[in-house]
Amino acid sequence: MKKLLNKRIIVGLVGVIAVVAFFSFKNGDDRNFQLAKNLDIFNAIVKELDMFYVDTIDPNKTIREGIDNMLLSLDPYTEYFPEEDQSELEQMVKGSFGGIGSLITYDVKMKRSMIAEPFENTPAAKVGLKAGDILLEIDGKDLAGKNNAEVSQMLRGEAGTSFKLKIERPNEKGGRTPMEFDIVRESILTPPIPYSTLMENNVGYISLSTFSGNPSKDFKRALLDLKKQGATSLVIDLRNNGGGLLDEAVEIANYFLPRGKVIVTTKGKIKQASNTYKTLREPLDLDIPIAVLVNSGTASASEILSGSLQDLDRAVIVGNRTFGKGLVQVPRTLPYGGTMKVTTSKYYIPSGRCVQAIDYKHRNEDGSVGTIPDSLTKVFHTVAGREVRDGGGVMPDIVVEQEKLPNILYYLMRDNLIFNYATQYCLKHPTIPSPEKFEVTDADYEDFKAMVKKADFKYDQQSEKILKTLKEAAEFEGYMTDASEEFTALEKKLNHNLDRDLDYFSKDIKPMIASEIIKRYYFQRGGIIQQLKDDNALKAALKILNDQAKYKEILSTPVAKK
Known part of the structure; x- marks a missing residue:
């Protein structure tokens, strides 16, 4: 019954609330009338349900689910954050939040959360929390039965506030030792450069984990430090970097490109959503050879950096095809302390392509979305004339097959x-x-x-599952009598x-x-x-950076085929 209720609410919500926050229309306009009409219908439905529905409805839960499902019918990145979830949005934008600085994981057998990985120089590490510590109570409140999201919310709070954490720590005897900690929350900043080093043959390596906050300053320090150590080429690792601020991607690209180069262009419905972003400063190094590591977790601002360096023939891209997020979101303030992160534009890198892969405009019958097939992508060209494509992330110049884990x-x-x-x-x-x-x-x-x-x-074991399915198909199609010996032999070989x-x-x-x-x-x-x-x-x-002839060949104008 509840699912039916939610579906009815969703019907009233779809296409209504998000647009109202941003656009106004002339009096008498049919579109304006449709918006007002549907808002009245939705308002009436909620009131009728509250008065006559057999069970008491929770207005926060019911309407929130309606909002979430309405936004889900748009693109995957437009989201609503009520007042109590602002810390999550703050982390996305600023790369920081008030908390203890630790990942937590859930133990299914104990039905409790536990510390998975305390971060260096954070409150969790300073007080001595360790991976494996089982979380029992926060300020006397029992955490049994609470999921990771609920526990995480309780651990977060304003920097400077304190709380008492009760845990159990596994000991050498196989038991668990109860312990208590008084912890003061701090502003936790996700380290944008978790690791950099000088490798063999004077190759500098920089791992860039996020574009939230102000990573361009940290990147600049790491780059200049590596050059002082003698780095003559550079690896930028953007694997599993989910993006962040567009301006930061442009700033880092500027370190390797001349002033005045167009890095990215955004195009939206309204004038404010359309912009051209150029390099504004003198570069740090126009000549250092660069290889950029990417994978399927490389998204958004990471694709702006890797894609622009590819389009301008400034770096060789190595790894797997990137995620394909070609949309830009901005936060919009809502009543009662809420915020909506709304998609306002698409972005286009120097060749003119948009890397958006998820085809959210064309949904399947069940409401799911697929990716744009390669056959429908268009060819664009880098400055040197190399072919690149839109609609499916950034395809590396050197593809390295991702290892399949057993x-x-x-x-x-x-x-x-x-x-x-x-x-x-x-x-x-x-x-x-x-x-x-x-x-x-x-x-x-x-x-x-x-x-x-x-x-x-x-x-x-997947092989056992597949064999069982094949056996059932063979029996259904009448082949089992003749193939029974072969199946028996195969079952013995695939024994667990x-x-x-x-x-x-x-x-x-x-x-x-x-x-x-x-x-x-x-x-x-x-x-x-x-x-x-x-x-x-x-x-x-490393191989391509140590073979400068091959490096230059990849980035040069392709030779015309006879």
Whole structure:
């Protein structure tokens, strides 16, 4: 009944409220009449439900669901933030929020949240919270049954406010030790440059994690520092960088491009939404060779930076196709402390293309949206005449196939077995070698395997599922009699064998264990160092930067085919 109620409310909402906040129309205009008419209908429906519906409705919940579903019928990025959710919006825009500075995860068996990763130099790390700490109470309020979002909201608050946190910490004896902490919240800033270093052959490396806040200043410092150390080429890592502020992307692009270059153009319905963004300052380095690492998590402002450097033939892009977010949002103030992040324009990078991939205007019958097929994308050209396409993110100049993780690894992580092993490992090892030198030994891995077996670990094998489906199809189509022996033999070969799978996939599981352990001692920076040890995309970037002839060939005017 509730679903039916929500659907009826949504019908009254669709296409109404969002537009009213921004546009006005002439008296007597049919569009103006339709807006007023539907708002009256919606208002009447809510009042009638409140008075006559058999159960008491929660106006906040009912209307919020209606608003969310109305906005969902538009594009994926237009969102409403009521007054109590402003900290979430602030984090998106400023890259900061009031809190303790820690990721939390949920333990399904205990039905409680626990500390997953405290960030360096934050209140969580300063008071001594550790990964694996189980969250029991906040200011005396029991957290049992609360999900991660609810617990996270309780941990956040204004910088300078304090609270008492009660936890249980796993101990070496296999039990849990209760502990209490008095924590003062601080303004938590997501580090825009979690790691930078000088690699072999004088290649500088900068990991840029966000465009929120003011990352261009941190990037400039890291770049100049690397150049002082002797960097003669540069890797910019934008993988899993979901974007942020457009101006910051333009500013960083300006470090490598001449003054006066058009980086991005926005086009919207109203004049204020249409702008051209150019480089305004003198560059820092016009000649340093650059490779930019991207993947499917590279989005928005990250695509502006990588796409503009590609369109202007200033960098070689390496990795996987980017996410494809070609829309721009701005916050609009609403009554009662609310804010709406609304899509006001599309953006176009120097070649003239828009990288928007999700075709939100053409929905499937079930309301879902797909991506624009490659066959419908259009060809554009870089300054040098190289072909690039719109409608599907930024396609790298050098594509590096993303490694597929084995099925067993997903279940080991889902059941927190790698996480729990790292917690126990840290109890036995007060210190470990530096991230560059640390490795999971064969003895460590045997301990991990023993823990997994003791936990009665179960996981789905895709091959068994597919075989079962094939067997059912063979029986349905009458082939089973002739193929029964072959199926029996195949079933024996695909028999579930945990020992065999843990050994066979050890090369994939060991690095994940190492990463989880290293982060306990060296935080986010250590995790990145571990990731880069055997990174195929980084290897491809280093290879092209160390082959200047090939580098220049990729960025040069294509030779006409005879």
